[in-house]
Amino acid sequence: MSLLRLGVSLQPRWPLDDGTAVLRAARHAEDLGFDHVAVGNRLLDSGFGLDTDPLVLLSAVAGATRRLRLLTSVLVAPYYPALVLANQAATLDVVSGGRLVLGVGTGWNPDEFDAVGVPLRERGARTDDHLAAAWALWRQRPADFEGPFTTVRAARLGVPPVTPGGPPVWVGGHSDVALRRALRFGDGWYGSGADATEVTGVRRRLRELAADTADADRLTLASAAFLTPPGIPSEVPSPGRALGGAAPSAASVADDLGRLAEAGLTAATLWLPVAADHLEKAMEWIAAEVMPQLA
Known part of the structure; x- marks a missing residue:
């Protein structure tokens, strides 16, 4: 079994009167010993937990930690x-010492797209445009770029990233369009609730869509995974397939993660649908009972 790095989503609805709880x-x-923490991207109240700007919150997390990788899961480009x-991604890359992983997606929420004045029908084209422009700005000083929504001439980004070429980009989505976007702009693919069969299928489809199989094989395969540890109540329904089944145990969760690793997944972000005051207990159970079985 290949090494599988586990992260945890900082998703619970944290108390507003204690803004440092999420940093603790x-x-x-x-x-x-977790590999990374992840923060999603919501502009309006979702009812599922922490609804913040991921780049802002992860900047605070960067200052409170030393080693953890910082994943946007996912930023709506x-x-x-x-x-x-x-510029914001490069800034966080610099202040974190190169720990940012930029997970990106096209988004889906019509209310949020209306609120920011971006037509929902343009979300795919804008994602491609913004990723291509960011790629140019991170790699070229000065940079020239002309796309359907962005034009820059002889532009020098305010802060160049500390990571050569810019922070790694993991592109979310399961469609062929999303997989082609990962091949074109990404350093990795990022799924949601994927099982081993789906990860195997994504590897196969990436190879079929790539001009060269080496281009597909260079991509990191990662996914969010949903888990409610035994003895800890769920605060909200799990948004997808639960790790370890309906009544998970350490053995069933480790077996599920092992199958994902064998299929080619190298990073899993554990989304824990529990109350904020139960998150540390849930993380401690994973660290004590599951991680040793994956070593």
């Missing part, structure tokens, strides 16, 4: 003008 949880995740996206 991130530090605890680091102490427990059409919400951000390309130059803003490139």
Whole structure:
């Protein structure tokens, strides 16, 4: 079984009167040996937990931790003008010492697209445009880029990223369009609730869509996974297939993760649909009972 790196989503609805609780949880995740923490992208209240800007929150997490990788899971690329996206991501890459992983997607929420004045029908084209522009701005000083939504001439990004070529980009989505986007712009593919069969299928489809199989094989395969540890109540319904089945145990969760690793997954972000005051207990159970079985 290949090494599978586990991260945890900082998703619970944290108490507004204690804004540092999420930072303490991130530090605890680091102490427990998790590989990364992840923050989603919501502009409006979703009812599922933390609804913040991921780049802002992960900047605070960067200052509170030393080793953890910082994953946007996922940042909705059409919400951000390309130059803003490139500069904010480069800034976080610099202040974190190169720990940012930029998970991106096209988004789906009509209410949020209306609120930011971006037509929902343009979300795919804008994602491609913004990623291509960011790629140019991270790699070229000065940079020239002309796309359907972004044009820059002899532009020097305010802060160049510390990671050569810019932070790694994991492209979310399961469609052929999303997989082609990962091949064109990404360093990895990022799924949601994928099982081993789906990961195997994504590897096959990437190879079929790539001009060269080596281009497909270079991509990191990662996915969010959903888990409610035994003895800890769920705060919200799981949005997808639960790791370890309906009544998970350490053995069933480790077996499920092992199958994902054998299929080619190298990173799994555990989304825990539990209350904020139960998150540390849930992380401790994973660290004590599941991680040793994956070593």
